[in-house]
Amino acid sequence: MVSVSDVPGAQGLSKDQLRELYYKMFLARSVGERERMLNRMGKGPFAVTGEGHEATQVGTAFAMTPGKDWALTYYRDIGVALTLGMTPRDLLLAHLGRAESIESGGRNMPSHFSSVDLRIVSGSAPVATQVPHAVGIALASKLRGLDEVAVAYFGDGAASVGVVHESMNLAGVHRLAVIFVCENNQYAISVPASKQAAITDLSIRAQGYGFPGVTVDGNDVLAVYSAAKEAVERARNGDGPTFIEAKTYRLVPHTSDDDDRRYRSREEVEEWEKKGPLIRFRTWLEENDVASASEIDEIEAKAMAEIDAATEYAEAAPTPDPATAMRHVFVEEE
């Protein structure tokens, strides 16, 4: 039930929804920052976060119906996970490898999002392996007569992997309700776009599978949302897949083990920071009288409070019981 909006250019989103959008984006940014901080403090051995990808992640996930549609995420998708309903507490419990983590109880690396209730499917680290799962999920939806949509997220590097081709082809043949979201941040660790592909817009590949591909400004949350909404409608109506390429930029090193100064200049990063999705959307909200500066500050304060509370909770939560290490290799019989 989307309320009709009177904000021009808001893609039909109400003021509340627009503020919610900003809230999720800010939350995503700040959870990422918190995780990197905890890592630097020696509390979590590893951090992989998505600062810079907020518009792409939150904008696409905002077009989904949580708990009905399926998300096949990858390690950078903090914004997707939070938008669909995972909490900072969930993510920080995973970050610290706590027993209570719904992602994995400390088994998987952090940022390998998972929630059965929210239909965020547990992912792995080898990139692109989740893409055929989205196709299979959509195949099952079709066989079962359900109007769910499956969304597969992956990077510009992952787009080079063979199984992405196989998956898009299969989805095309059966006109499945899958959306392929490529978060093109122009690097795969240190490898720049020019060494990853000879073309500029990866979305043209969709033509080779018989469904539409669009390239959007991945730092413009409303543009991303609009493309995703259209793709969700198409999929839900049985009109098949869409490939959405969102051009964005990772503002932080690849992971806590990476030093991005080795492969890109500080000027380049600063240039992109100026075009960053948060600052852009904040300006837009203010200029279109959706939220005043002080209202936005309140939104941010609320997010930070949630993260602080989550951090405290997660730090106090117990680590896994070593005696459980052998469980769940196979499904346990009742």
Place this chain on the structure above:
Amino acid sequence: MVSVSDVPGAQGLSKDQLRELYYKMFLARSVGERERMLNRMGKGPFAVTGEGHEATQVGTAFAMTPGKDWALTYYRDIGVALTLGMTPRDLLLAHLGRAESIESGGRNMPSHFSSVDLRIVSGSAPVATQVPHAVGIALASKLRGLDEVAVAYFGDGAASVGVVHESMNLAGVHRLAVIFVCENNQYAISVPASKQAAITDLSIRAQGYGFPGVTVDGNDVLAVYSAAKEAVERARNGDGPTFIEAKTYRLVPHTSDDDDRRYRSREEVEEWEKKGPLIRFRTWLEENDVASASEIDEIEAKAMAEIDAATEYAEAAPTPDPATAMRHVFVEEE
């Protein structure tokens, strides 16, 4: 050194070359038929042949420089192998699994062409695995400063395999001298084109890798030759890869183990027989006064004589010595 032709529409080929083209096509057709016959007679346990693909195979290979350019073939490519210089004897020795077979000495299945001298690289049965080899060969040519071209052959089914995507992408990034030849016979065993891809012309996929793709009538040997010649020139000049999709039809069952009546009508096969590459080219040769009916009969007789002699030779040739079965797992030190 291509002699300039005065035959209109002959793509610059001389009369001798045009007759040679027909000779190779007829030879390919007849070697295939012979292999299937030997199989039915219980002499070779398995036959996989390419009747119907002659224009595609001979037309592309005719544009290559044998022994300089590289061919990465698949099991259907009898016409490629013969055009580049393998002999009916080579193929029949392989068909019968003889010790002397230069393909494999009885180790590989027949129709897994191989000749070090002719740069026809030994292939395997899993489809599409040879495609990245072509890319790697071309990469080496580039690193070594050589103007060789590598041609990878594969079917419409094989085109769905992930490594084809990976290979085309890599070739595109480095603008390598590779030609991807897809012999689209509209079936992968029993699976028709419509279940293999949602698009009609697979060649449009080349756009997704930044190089040209063309679809040609794969039963028109001159059209195929022309496309291949252009692609070879482009590759040789350092202008990168080309994807050639040749639309053709397999006139025989997939292999000696297949019964194609299960999945396609006799009418369909007959329709395509009428459009077959041999009959079409023969008519063209006659109509354009390149060869008279009796000259063509002579060409065919010569081919048959060669095949008969080869059959006799191969049948008499010894099978491998069982004591050699363990050799060549590793390179033998001198």
Place this chain on the structure above:
Amino acid sequence: MAEKTMVEAVRDALCDEMRRDERVFVLGEDVGGGGVFRATDGLRDEFGEDRCMDTPLAEAAIVGAAIGASINGLLPVAEIQFADFIHPAFDQIVSEAARLHYRSNGAWSCPITVRTPYGAGIHGGPYHSQSIEAFYAHVPGLKVICVASPYDAKGLLKSAIRDPNPVMFLEHKKAYRLFREEVPDEDYTIPIGVAATKREGNDMTLVTYGLMTRYSLEAADVVEGDDGTSVEVIDLRTVSPWDKECVLESVRKTGKALIVYEDNISGGFGAEVAATIAQDAFEFLDGPVTRIASPDVPLAPYSSVLEEQILPNPEKIADGIRKLAAF
């Protein structure tokens, strides 16, 4: 009850399970038309294209899509046309199917079955002859079954489809039509992980699986007829998890163990059986734990003279029995 070939038994199991449970569906290359071995014959007619689905030629996507479909409530049975062509799906099987349950702390599971014909002896050359069980039996989270008889095929395939875990179901292709056997029409299952003692004996325990079961039984009969050596033959049927207790109990009785497998000897699954016996039945052994398998050569050369040279057969097994018995 009728006499059936193994490929008929496989087909029956698929058909039964598809009738029983509408979550079951098959997918793979050419399965719609019945498959190259006819294991899915007639299923498209009865269940439609959706439940007997021809896929594009793409093994990683076949397994990957099966995983996805299983996540969304179905029970997919993926056919890989030949075991030799499963390698592009290795990542999906090893990284995804096998690890999903563990990595999610038990939250998600992956009840897929991957069926594929494996094994040599049909002049298939090095790409239609491979044994692949050793790769998968080494991966925690997978169950791996090797069948070579009609009765076992039906009962175990049903168990595989109903199992809540990913199961690799390997069908020895030479056994597809090699012989017929009584196969009950009614529903029955054979538990995964339970071996079958196919022949009782006292002088030696012969542990095997797949087509080698048949060859081993033949060899055991020949040797017993010749010199009275009494060989107990155990068909593991499931190689992961395998029935250690059955094997150890027998070895404790006979004091000797011969392990026979078709795959390359080094690092083949029989190495695990031998190592387990050597550790857990050491005090009972009165002869070396012995293996008979193919030498370390790509399986298998096309030429039948070469192929015969490489593969184990009843004669080679009989020789092995005699040699170990004489120890």
Place this chain on the structure above:
Amino acid sequence: MAEKTMVEAVRDALCDEMRRDERVFVLGEDVGGGGVFRATDGLRDEFGEDRCMDTPLAEAAIVGAAIGASINGLLPVAEIQFADFIHPAFDQIVSEAARLHYRSNGAWSCPITVRTPYGAGIHGGPYHSQSIEAFYAHVPGLKVICVASPYDAKGLLKSAIRDPNPVMFLEHKKAYRLFREEVPDEDYTIPIGVAATKREGNDMTLVTYGLMTRYSLEAADVVEGDDGTSVEVIDLRTVSPWDKECVLESVRKTGKALIVYEDNISGGFGAEVAATIAQDAFEFLDGPVTRIASPDVPLAPYSSVLEEQILPNPEKIADGIRKLAAF
């Protein structure tokens, strides 16, 4: 001669070989910038982008292109960023690299080296911790090396690059910077297939490789200090082809064999070692051939408490030594 870490030794070997022979080049993800472990640091500066080539993210194509380049006269060294990500290239390695020479009756060959960091103990979770040697040691036509020391890394990587066959070169990532060792600046090679007896002993033979060599030596010292048990420790270094003679000779001397490996126990490479000893040194054994390895759980859970629970370590090895010694 300088003290070096293993990752430095790897880099030195690559650099040396690239200087020696212009056919050698490296390709892989991020290798241009030095690689995520810095094993290719500085190579692009010295040899240019063509000989230190960043590839798209596509493991099958990396190995496949390496195969092709080797066919056309070069000596490619492909880097797979983590062993856990090699699975998409399984087909290229198993179907192509390993079989090209055999299937062509020796006409074609494939002198590639595939380097990759493997192994656990760095909180890498189930996708940055895997051991993969068992898969590849089972495949005829491949050579497989596992290194965990600077000296061995340099000498064996040079041999691998010069070898006319495809070689899998597995570098234990926890050993990359764990310790320094004297590594000669000059050119030297260590022969593939030859084990190193790292510690002499009489009471027991401990066979191991990779990081477990270090842990086993530690454990052997502790136990000898405690109760005088004298353990001979053999580092296989190459797991295929492996140095059977060295191992068998030692077991014939000591009468006891303990095999230690990090990988999952079932179907791990140690099973092959155990099976071989059980068969070929049976008459010399006065205790069960014993294995210590990780239990059959995806390697390895991320949480360090879980990870420690699973992986072998010096204490667990010492316990194993004591138990076998007491037999």
